[in-house]
Amino acid sequence: MSAETVDTPAGAAPPDRAGAPDTPLPSRLRIRAALRRATPALALFATIRLAGLVSTALWAWHTGRHPRTLLGASWDSRWYLSIARHGYGAPAPTGMWPDLPFADLAFFPLYPWLARIVGSLIPVGLLNAALLVAWAASALAAWGVFAVGAHLYDRRVGTLLVVLWALLPHGVIESLAYTESLLTALCAWSLYALLTRRFLAAAALAVLAGLARPSALAIVAAVGAVAVTHTWHRPGPLPLRLWAAALLAPLGWLGYVLWVGARAGIGPLGYFEVQELWGSRFDFGHDTLRSVKHLVLYGDPPAHFMVVAVLSVSLLLYALLVLDRPPTALLVYTTVLVVIALGGTGYFASKPRFLLPAFPLLLPLALALSRARTRTLLLATGSLGGLALGYGIYLLTVADLPL
Known part of the structure; x- marks a missing residue:
């Protein structure tokens, strides 16, 4: 991967316009052109997700469950719906653990805010609004x-x-009323802004990401790393917009963490005490290794075997990504997400979900498939498609584990 990519000017033409006059287009036309370029990819994505939704819905009806409830009111979704409906501090949703003071403060506010706004603008009900935001x-x-x-x-x-x-x-999570898709959207576009030297736009998106999930620290770190890299490699004063971006990026995450401490009255680091209520902390991977050891010695639900497989493949892909020497922003962003997923405690079955925003891990595989024969490409994607559809149904309707 060429390092020159990082230094491409923001107004540079894409490869298929290399010979075009270097005249900046209006924002509306640039967005429309970018959307046209992405249309085949988006059509394939919509087809895959629609196939997953239909398969899940059919199986849910077969087992006597309502698909909308399955997609929009499972596990964490019920907490987000409660926050959107009542704000923070309400009793835990019926049947959900833990029913403790401040437990809902573990959930960042951007997604329930958006669900509430959409629900107030479109009369479809809060659950449907949450699904619309997620989709x-x-x-x-x-x-x-x-x-x-x-x-x-x-x-x-x-x-x-x-x-x-x-x-x-675990791609089925992309269709649930969860926050991983929202975080991925904000982080992906922030990374793109960094790669094209739109530093303030990258920081603004990082601020929003910091209000979506605690793992938004990854994109905050990426923005800071780009500033440090430019300082190290380029003599002379750092561009003011890059300094501003580095200072602006953490404000969303930091603001919510400090607000939780003030709201709960337990000090500026009170958010981490709230996380302790859920058994979540950073222990440098000891809990992950303990879970793998228990799986090997005593056996666990089938989903845990898939977790080990996903984590193992992720580490392999991470090594390949590092060897490919990606831009600093991608490397730092992916590294932080991998460290958070592997180094955190609790909810072993949820670790693949925590890695969903780490899409740069898939770059080595995407590059290899782009050079493969058509038959190999179809066989690989078809096999992955069958696995994703079947395993998604299993996760939602059979496994009965926290996602």
């Missing part, structure tokens, strides 16, 4: 994933990157 975020995430892949390589790699992201074993 729109998935589409924007797919577009952002394509933009990063196409910028670094070409449209074929960008399209395959989107397809692989949609076909992940």
Whole structure:
């Protein structure tokens, strides 16, 4: 991967316009042109997700469950719906653990805010509004994933990157009322802004990401790393907009963490005490290794075997990504997400979900498939598609584990 990609000027033409006059287009026309380039990738993404939705709905009806409830009111979704409906501090949703003071403060506010806004504008009910926000975020995430892949390589790699992201074993999460798609959308576009030197736009998106999930620290770190890299490699004063971006990026995450401490009255680091209520902390991977050991010695639910497989493949793909020498922003962003997923405690079955925003891990595979024969490409994606559809149904309707 060429380092020159990072230094492409923001107004540079994409590869298929290399010979065109260097005249900046109005924003509306640039967005329309970018959307046209991404249309095949987005169509494939929509087809994959629609197939997953239909399969899940049919199986849910077969087992006597309502698909909408399954997609929009499972596990964490019920907490987000409660926050959107009542704000923070309400009793835990019926049947959900833990029913403790401040437990809902573990959930960042952007997604329930958006669900509440959409629900107030469109009379479809809060649950449907939450699903609409999640599905729109998935589409924007797919577009952002394509933009990063196409910028670094070409449209074929960008399209395959989107397809692989949609076909992940835990890709069904992209259709649930969860926050991973929203975080991926904000981070993907922030990374694209960094790669094209739109530093303030990258920071603004990082601020929003910091209000979506705690793992938004990854994109905050990426913005800071780009500033440090420019300082190290380029003599002379750092551009003011890059300094501003580095200072602005953490404000969303930091603001919510500090607000939680003030709201709960337990000090500026009170958010981490709230996380302790859920058994979540960072222990440098000891809990992950303990879970793997227990799986090997005593056996666990089948989903845990898939977790080990996903984590193992992720580490392999991470090594390949590092060897490919990606831009600093992508490397730092992916590294932080991998460290958070592997180093955190609790909810072993949820670790693949925590890695969903780490789409740059799929770049080595997307690049390899872009050079493969058509038969190999169809066989690989078809196999992944069958696995994703079947395993998604299993996760939602059979496994009965926290997602």
